[in-house]
Amino acid sequence: xxxxxxxxxxxxxxxxxxxxxxxxxxxxxxxxxxxxxxxxxxxxxxxxxxxxxxxxxxxxxxxxxxxxxxxxxxxxxxxxxxxxxxxxxxxxxxxxxxxxxxxxxxxxxxxxxxxxxxxxxxxxxxxxxxxxxxxxxxxxxxxxxxxxxxxxxxxxxxxxxxxxxxxxxxxxxxxxxxxxxxxxxxxxxxxxxxxxxxxxxxxxxxxxxxxxxxxxxxxxxxxxxxxxxxxxxxxxxxxxxxxxxxxxxxxxxxxxxxxxxxxxxxxxxxxxxxxxxxxxxxxxxxxxx
Amino acid sequence: xxxxxxxxxxxxxxxxxxxxxxxxxxxxxxxxxxxxxxxxxxxxxxxxxxxxxxxxxxxxxxxxxxxxxxxxxxxxxxxxxxxxxxxxxxxxxxxxxxxxxxxxxxxxxxxxxxxxxxxxxxxxxxxxxxxxxxxxxxxxxxxxxxxxxxxxxxxxxxxxxxxxxxxxxxxxxxxxxxxxxxxxxxxxxxxxxxxxxxxxxxxxxxxxxxxxxxxxxxxxxxxxxxxxxxxxxxxxxxxxxxxxxxxxxxxxxxxxxxxxxxxxxxxxxxxxxxxxxxxxxxxxxxxxxxxxxxxx
Numbered sequence: 070x071x072x073x074x075x076x077x078x079x080x081x082x083x084x085x086x087x088x089x090x091x092x093x094x095x096x097x098x099x100x101x102x103x104x105x106x107x108x109x110x111x112x113x114x115x116x117x118x119x120x121x122x123x124x125x126x127x128x129x130x131x132x133x134x135x136x137x138x139x140x141x142x143x144x145x146x147x148x149x150x151x152x153x154x155x156x157x158x159x160x161x162x163x164x165x166x167x168x169x170x171x172x173x174x175x176x177x178x179x180x181x182x183x184x185x186x187x188x189x190x191x192x193x194x195x196x197x198x199x200x201x202x203x204x205x206x207x208x209x210x211x212x213x214x215x216x217x218x219x220x221x222x223x224x225x226x227x228x229x230x231x232x233x234x235x236x237x238x239x240x241x242x243x244x245x246x247x248x249x250x251x252x253x254x255x256x257x258x259x260x261x262x263x264x265x266x267x268x269x270x271x272x273x274x275x276x277x278x279x280x281x282x283x284x285x286x287x288x289x290x291x292x293x294x295x296x297x298x299x300x301x302x303x304x305x306x307x308x309x310x311x312x313x314x315x316x317x318x319x320x321x322x323x324x325x326x327x328x329x330x331x332x333x334x335x336x337x338x339x340x341x342x343x344x345x346x347x348x349x350x351x352x353x354x355x356x357x358x
Numbered sequence: 359x360x361x362x363x364x365x366x367x368x369x370x371x372x373x374x375x376x377x378x379x380x381x382x383x384x385x386x387x388x389x390x391x392x393x394x395x396x397x398x399x400x401x402x403x404x405x406x407x408x409x410x411x412x413x414x415x416x417x418x419x420x421x422x423x424x425x426x427x428x429x430x431x432x433x434x435x436x437x438x439x440x441x442x443x444x445x446x447x448x449x450x451x452x453x454x455x456x457x458x459x460x461x462x463x464x465x466x467x468x469x470x471x472x473x474x475x476x477x478x479x480x481x482x483x484x485x486x487x488x489x490x491x492x493x494x495x496x497x498x499x500x501x502x503x504x505x506x507x508x509x510x511x512x513x514x515x516x517x518x519x520x521x522x523x524x525x526x527x528x529x530x531x532x533x534x535x536x537x538x539x540x541x542x543x544x545x546x547x548x549x550x551x552x553x554x555x556x557x558x559x560x561x562x563x564x565x566x567x568x569x570x571x572x573x574x575x576x577x578x579x580x581x582x583x584x585x586x587x588x589x590x591x592x593x594x595x596x597x598x599x600x601x602x603x604x605x606x607x608x609x610x611x612x613x614x615x616x617x618x619x620x621x622x623x624x625x626x627x628x629x630x631x632x633x634x635x636x637x638x639x640x641x642x643x644x645x646x647x648x649x650x651x652x653x654x
Contacts, residue, residue: 125648263410290644313644 079258079278081116084123085271095153096279098255100163101334107163112277114287120246120275123292124217127272128244132214134270136190138321140250143186143239146267150179150232152354153263156229160255164227171217177212177332178232192241195340196347207354212347214284215320216295219288221281223301223305226331227253231260233276234324234336241346243296245274250301254278282306289313289321296346299323320345360526362627364566367607374640377602381637383617384601385412388425388633389450389590389625391556392458399437402430404470406441414636414652418491418641422634426619427480431456432469446493451478452560454505456558457519463501470508480513481505482625487522490532493623498532499539506540507549513553515590515623516540521560522566529568537587541579549620558625569604573592573611586615592625601629616626 078095080087089095091112097105112120131139150157154175159170193212200208220234231249240247249257261276277284285306289297290313297310297319307323315319322345331337372380385644389407392402406428413422427448428438442449453471455461461469470481479626483505508516516536520529532552540551553572556563569591574586589612591604601624608616616622630653638646 121645287644292645292647292650316644317647 070092075153076105076256077107077316080259081110081112081120081278082261082265082274083116083120083272084127085169085265088116088119089296090279091119094255094279096251097322098251101165102351107255108277109258111250111251111279113249113279113286114230114283115249117246117280117284117288118275118291120277121217121219121274121288121293123275124244124246125272125276125293127270128214128216130270131239131273132242134242136193138242139242140186140189142268143182143189144235146264146269146315147179147186149177149263149267150182152311153259154179157256157259158244160259161227164252166238166257174226174229178228181229181337182236183230184334185233188240188338188340188343189242192340192343192347197350200351202353205356207356208351208356210222210351212241212344213350215346216243216344217233217241217293218245218298219294220245220247221285221302221306222247222253222257222299223300223327224302225251225328226249227256228260229324229331231257234298234300235260235264235276237337237343238296238346239269239274240300241343242319243346244272246277246282246294247274248277248279248281248288250281253277255325258287285309287315289319290316292317294318294319295348296320296322298331298345329333360567360570364550364570364607366604366612367566367570370606371603372606378637378640380602380605381598381633382423383623383638384598384605385630385633386423386638387622387624388630389427389429389592389623390425390428390626390630391451391592391627393429395527395603397431397434399434400545401436402428403441403608406438406447408630410442410445411575412630413637419638422637424612425625425630429482432478433477434479448450448479448492449477450480451476452482452484452557453478454483454485454501456517456561459486460488461506465501466501467504467508470505474509474512477554478512480515480654481509482515483518483553483627483648484517484519484530485536487604488520490535491523491528495535498535502536502539506544506633513550513552513588514540515588517554517557517592518572519557520555520562520565520571521562526567526571529571533572537575539580541583541587543586546585546587548586549588552588552590553612554592554623554624554625556591556593558593561594564591564595564625566603566607570607570611573608573616576616577612580612584619586651588621588623589616589627590623595624595626596628596632598632601612601626601633
């Protein structure tokens with residue numbers, strides 16, 4: 070007897086749970102032949118609001134864990150990515166990549182996660198400093214997480230760009246709401262499944278899939294959001310984010326990379342890129358004269 | 359059946375203007391509560407400022423109303439009295455050996471007396487749940503009447519602690535019992551006596567079914583006597599949506615008359631933050647951060 074094939078329906082990952090979209094909407098994931106191979110949830114404005122709330126409540130635990138532990142958790146995520154490399158490669162092939170190119174992107178994504186994991190307990194030494202001041206004080210400037218980071222990832226390279234944006238924000242201790250476009254939907258769901266078994270605290274990372282354009286305004290305008298980073302938004306959407314974010318002190322960044330530029334480790338793992346997710350705090354401490 | 363009926367009230371779609379007015383109504387019905395061992399005069403004064411003007415700057419137009427009352431331990435009544443002077447916000451004090459109600463009756467009456475003398479407008483009393491569960495209903499009725507005598511004109515809210523009463527039957531019987539005791543041979547005004555679900559010190563607290571039972575008891579009492587007893591759910595109500603569900607249940611169980619702070623209260627602390635956030639959202643179109651609204 071032939072068995073009933075179970076077609077995957079990717080869910081959203083919010084607050085450590087896997088809800089369907091509040092709207093009930095999904096979009097199909099097709100292979101290059103046009104056959105539907107899976108479905109993914111299409112996030113609504115309400116889902117994006119829920120994701121920000123979850124990120125806010127998940128922030129404390131991630132931010133306050135030690136830098137070394139954060140590094141270990143992210144390294145574990147790299148291990149899990151390795152374990153699901155075949156499935157990830159297949160997901161990228163559905164998007165039209167050739168087998169070799171897809172596998173290469175998965176490998177690059179694993180390497181990227183490891184590099185960003187390494188930054189967790191080193192970024193403070195690079196970006197932090199002791200300031201020279203007149204008077205009997207020690208004066209330190211130390212990097213701290215900004216808070217909730219919203220990341221819009223591009224369609225290409227689906228996995229590598231998402232890992233870069235999420236990993237960079239995570240390594241500083243921020244919590245993340247990542248929004249992947251439909252073309253990257255399946256890869257995004259798989260990344261969520263990887264992080265879900267890597268000891269990432271609930272809500273520290275949230276992954277939405279769907280039409281980014283619809284979520285630009287509610288996410289950009291949510292005052293609990295500290296940083297919005299755009300990896301692939303259209304110019305009109307980038308303007309909309311800036312407009313929505315203008316009433317607060319939210320930072321809005323657009324990354325300059327497209328296509329193969331995401332493969333450049335020097336650029337994407339540069340401390341000057343990570344600095345976009347950092348809030349600096351300066352401390353004065355009395356010194357013995 | 360009870361659970362299904364209670365759940366049905368959570369299915370209504372409340373949008374736009376009705377949502378806005380519902381949220382404002384919920385704010386005006388709040389008993390803003392802090393019942394912690396660590397409560398300090400400074401903390402309580404900050405809470406009082408918040409109670410009078412719940413919305414931070416810039417204010418909405420029209421401004422968000424003040425809450426109904428601030429609910430604290432008796433020791434803090436004088437401070438709250440002073441902080442709320444000149445406002446419409448009332449001073450509510452828990453008493454009678456809150457939250458367990460396990461002290462001897464004389465001591466519990468003394469506790470109440472002290473709160474009244476310090477200037478409490480409203481007393482939230484706990485009943486002896488042990489006595490009720492053991493079937494000593496007269497003892498419960500007597501203590502309610504004794505506390506009422508001490509209260510005088512101050513309004514009395516009688517906490518059943520529904521979470522400890524275990525069954526819906528018990529909750530309904532207990533509500534009927536205290537309402538009967540409080541109104542026997544007395545000429546009660548509307549809203550002079552409230553039944554309240556919980557202390558907020560245990561879970562489950564104000565679940566939808568338990569509030570529905572109290573509302574039904576109050577409705578039947580009104581139909582029999584024409585006197586309106588108030589209802590106050592308290593404990594575990596943290597989200598604006600939950601408050602709106604309660605208002606729907608009130609409207610559809612006892613009717614429009616009860617949709618006023620003199621007959622329906624919600625005991626909560628963090629609920630106010632969410633109500634204000636939702637109100638800001640309905641007027642500004644984007645969500646406020648927690649640090650925009652919470653000052654304590």
